Amino acid sequence: ELKVEQNPLFLSMQEGKNYTIYCNYSTTSDRLYWYRQDPGKSLESLFVLLSNGAVKQEGRLMASLDTKARLSTLHITAAVHDLSATYFCAVDGGGRPFGNEKLTFGTGTRLTIIP
Amino acid sequence: KAGVTQTPRYLIKTRGQQVTLSCSPISGHRSVSWYQQTPGQGLQFLFEYFSETQRNKGNFPGRFSGRQFSNSRSEMNVSTLELGDSALYLCASSLGEPGRPVLAPLYNYGYTFGSGTRLTVV
Numbered sequence: 653e654l655k656v657e658q659n660p661l662f663l664s665m666q667e668g669k670n671y672t673i674y675c676n677y678s679t680t681s682d683r684l685y686w687y688r689q690d691p692g693k694s695l696e697s698l699f700v701l702l703s704n705g706a707v708k709q710e711g712r713l714m715a716s717l718d719t720k721a722r723l724s725t726l727h728i729t730a731a732v733h734d735l736s737a738t739y740f741c742a743v744d745g746g747g748r749p750f751g752n753e754k755l756t757f758g759t760g761t762r763l764t765i766i767p
Numbered sequence: 768k769a770g771v772t773q774t775p776r777y778l779i780k781t782r783g784q785q786v787t788l789s790c791s792p793i794s795g796h797r798s799v800s801w802y803q804q805t806p807g808q809g810l811q812f813l814f815e816y817f818s819e820t821q822r823n824k825g826n827f828p829g830r831f832s833g834r835q836f837s838n839s840r841s842e843m844n845v846s847t848l849e850l851g852d853s854a855l856y857l858c859a860s861s862l863g864e865p866g867r868p869v870l871a872p873l874y875n876y877g878y879t880f881g882s883g884t885r886l887t888v889v
Contacts, residue, residue: 685877694857695880740810754800754823755859755878757810 654679656743658758666766668730673761675724675741682719683744685755686726688737695740699726728763736765769794771860771881779887785846788884792839792860798822799841800878801833804855813856816841848888857883 655678665671675684682703687695699708701717701724708715712735714727724741738760745753772791780786792799800815800823812825816835833843839860845852859878 683877687880692885694882695859697877697879700877742810754812754815754825755802755810756812757802759809 654756656756656758662762664764665731671728673726675758677722677743681743684717684724685742686715687740690737731765733765738762771879773881773884777885780848784848787842787844788856790841790858796860796862797839798861800859801843802857850888853888855883855885
């Protein structure tokens with residue numbers, strides 16, 4: 653059974669600082685997703701990582717995937733208050749060349765940016 | 768293009784009742800999956816449908832069921848509601864068929880989630 657561990661669970665950081673959220677998973681997969689969720693809202697797709705070594709950046713967020721280590725990271729650069737949210741990683745149970753299988757989510761990281 | 772539409776947004780039901788939630792996927796997407804989100808258990812997979820067939824099922828009791836129609840719209844039903852069924856129910860649509868080979872660049876798809884239905888059981 654695929655297990656996804658995400659840490660830290662809670663992260664409080666000052667504006668302008670950098671930090672990294674880690675996502676480890678237990679079985680082979682080369683499809684990993686990062687989502688953002690604001691309180692009471694749905695999941696907003698941030699990144700789709702599809703291969704070993706994949707790196708994607710959007711604004712102050714950068715995500716990477718190391719399939720050999722079964723590790724993905726979400727790096728926050730020079731945090732701003734608008735980034736306060738809960739971030740989830742999710743691993744797709746299917747690998748290439750197959751279509752999507754079910755997602756197994758990490759526990760989420762609640763990020764609070766302090767002015 | 769229109770996103771994933773879930774109705775209703777909010778529901779309050781009494782223990783023992785049943786409830787039906789609806790999800791309309793993005794046009795052209797034939798795969799719909801359902802997830803339950805609770806503070807205690809996090810996000811858990813319920814089931815996935817493709818072309819009117821259930822393709823994957825999570826570890827939920829038989830009170831949870833679903834179906835998909837020919838237009839790809841999906842419904843999930845929960846019978847004999849319990850207090851613990853209170854949750855945010857999210858559906859997601861995707862382009863690919865689960866378990867079937869796909870060719871690049873179709874890999875670059877994922878799941879788009881709807882706004883969710885918040886169910887409260889009292």
